[in-house]
Amino acid sequence: DAMVIQNPRYQVTQFGKPVTLSCSQTLNHNVMYWYQQKSSQAPKLLFHYYDKDFNNEADTPDNFQSRRPNTSFCFLDIRSPGLGDAAMYLCATSRGGGRGYTFGSGTRLTVV
Amino acid sequence: AQTVTQSQPEMSVQEAETVTLSCTYDTSESNYYLFWYKQPPSRQMILVIRQEAYKQQNATENRFSVNFQKAAKSFSLKISDSQLGDTAMYFCAFMIGGNTPLVFGKGTRLSVIA
Numbered sequence: 001d002a003m004v005i006q007n008p009r010y011q012v013t014q015f016g017k018p019v020t021l022s023c024s025q026t027l028n029h030n031v032m033y034w035y036q037q038k039s040s041q042a043p044k045l046l047f048h049y050y051d052k053d054f055n056n057e058a059d060t061p062d063n064f065q066s067r068r069p070n071t072s073f074c075f076l077d078i079r080s081p082g083l084g085d086a087a088m089y090l091c092a093t094s095r096g097g098g099r100g101y102t103f104g105s106g107t108r109l110t111v112v
Numbered sequence: 113a114q115t116v117t118q119s120q121p122e123m124s125v126q127e128a129e130t131v132t133l134s135c136t137y138d139t140s141e142s143n144y145y146l147f148w149y150k151q152p153p154s155r156q157m158i159l160v161i162r163q164e165a166y167k168q169q170n171a172t173e174n175r176f177s178v179n180f181q182k183a184a185k186s187f188s189l190k191i192s193d194s195q196l197g198d199t200a201m202y203f204c205a206f207m208i209g210g211n212t213p214l215v216f217g218k219g220t221r222l223s224v225i226a
Contacts, residue, residue: 040201043157
């Protein structure tokens with residue numbers, strides 16, 4: 001089945017140690033999104049790509065970066081995780097044009 | 113800027129009953145899209161229903177239907193014959209279109225009680 005896959009499902013990292021979260025899709029959607037969701041809160045958009053065009057939200061911390069080497073893969077890099085970065089990170093894809101998103105299962109990041 | 117407001121942080125409903133979740137939004141755009149997403153505990157967020165603003169007819173998907181009031185900027189979700197599996201966080205979301213990102217409300221936590 002076509003889907004959005006996020007790895008790992010759970011990630012524990014040390015304070016200040018770089019960490020990378022990955023997302024892959026078999027839907028061939030041209031738009032990919034990264035959201036941060038803290039407990040009982042709405043997802044907050046960090047970045048999105050339209051094809052290879054990168055769009056960074058104005059309030060996304062500089063600590064967060066993203067890469068999209070090809071249509072299928074997208075990565076979220078957190079250069080120096082702080083305790084406040086502990087959250088669920090959601091990857092989503094879309095064909096655009098007002099269609100809904102397809103979400104991955106998320107990666108729950110714990111910072112110790 | 114577009115905003116989405118869900119005024120009910122938590123709701124509960126008895127199994128087999130009907131429940132309505134509220135959502136209002138603010139935009140100056142005339143054409144846009146509205147969505148309800150369901151996020152079960154520790155599980156993937158999935159699309160429940162989608163409404164195109166230029167369509168007057170309310171969208172329905174099996175037990176799920178919406179009441180879209182464009183003038184009032186209201187987009188409520190009705191769940192009929194509630195089932196235990198409907199227990200989840202429900203997010204109302206808004207998109208202008210093209211490739212603009214979804215803007216989410218803060219969510220309503222729905223508990224279906226046996």
